[in-house]
Amino acid sequence: MDLLDTIDKNNLPKHLAIIMDGNGRWAKKQGLLRAFGHERGTKSVKEIIKSSAKLGIENLTLYAFSTENWNRPKLEVDTLMKILINSLKKELPTLEKNNIKLNAIGNLEKMPKSAQKELIDVIEKTKNNTRMTLTLALSYGAREEITNAIKQISDKVKNNIISIDAIDDSIINEHLYTHNLPDVDLLIRTSGEHRVSNFLLWQIAYAEFYFTEILWPDFTEQNLYEAIISYQKRERRFGKTSEQIK
Template identity: 50%
Template sequence: MNTGLSAGSDQLSDADLAAKLDPDLLPKHLAIIMDGNGRWAEARNLPRIAGHREGIKSVREMITSCLELGIPALTIFAFSQENWNRPTQEINALMGLLEYYLSTERNKLIEQGVRFRTIGRAELLPASALQWVRAAEHETAHLNKLHLTVALSYGGRAEMVDAVRQIAREARDGKIQPDEIDEPLVHQFLYTHDLPDPDLLIRTSGETRISNFLLWQLAYTELYFTPTLWPDFRRRELLLALLEFQRRERRFGRVFSSLTS
């Protein structure tokens, strides 16, 4: 885990930081919990939705940075199942912001070769927002420079429940035998079945929990926590997180030598 900036990093330019990265050690799949929009706005005596609007700029920078660095998959946590409990006015504003993002960014995503898709119980979204989501998914389905996955109306436990229900139906219909159920099979029924598990999870705003996000997939993911609020998390902060990630030794439960046991 990391909760701060690397010593001496403030003396380096963004170009210097990028030059320190090893292209062979970059994550194949980056996941981000975008936290702190509301606090960013409140600190400036602005309505909470202003923080969400500013956070879109950070999303743009993450997409551009992943494309430039060659990170093939980016998954962002945009709206959880628990977020439906927020005030109706804020939910409506967020859904409107989702529609605005897709209406203004869709052509840019296509130009960049970004495949857009969502995971979660999207059927709970308002009809208008869901229409924009499905249109963006359809129009970018053939692209593959970057797989951008947006978790909307998403919960990690709900994902597991949905997977178990599907497996149970297959077993009921005789398509799966109980003894055939193993981890690879369960993976096939997850929302992210066609993606590798995330190598790195970043959470902004200083919170140090995963908040029901990708519970199965994060089993061996490296975690990076930063106090930076999401609207302030831009390319430089991403480079610092990637440099910290490259300093980690990923063992996946194994021991490589007596010196590292």
């Protein structure tokens, strides 16, 4: 039986997030430069976006470039930016054909102007698409995101726009990059690492985690289905007891 046939379409994660890890190690195993791993990883990105949309995932967020990634060698950073720009140009027709809306979160002002321009262009051209929202986390760091939210809220309290007693989860959510997205239901990380690496720390409070040894360039549609099936076998209690859930 095909794995797809075993998936319950009524129990899909509304928000799937993926830490795409292992491009460099994949290239090293092939005896290639890290850049080749990043290039090969774009094929997995394309496959997983299409598979997620086909499955019925409403929100897919990909951790593409972290705030810490700016500390990598300049050549690698420049290569990643070029790959991003080329991918956005190349994949726009695919996004439009599949009715996918592009979104981006992070400190986008740090991105090269050419990357910002291409990103804004694709976001604008896909803004009315409704099948799935694809969010790219670029120059993203959760601690920076939360710090910025605290600063914004503090400023509003200072100027009597928000009462300090009114601050709750919803107020904090409104000031995060992801204010237009639901909390993450399933977080996948490839390459065998078991950490979240400063990714969506607030939004993954009740997410299910799925770790796999597979390096990102080797992650396929079938591997995605395996992660979804694992998710569907779990009991999500959100602090309640099993009896209450049932």
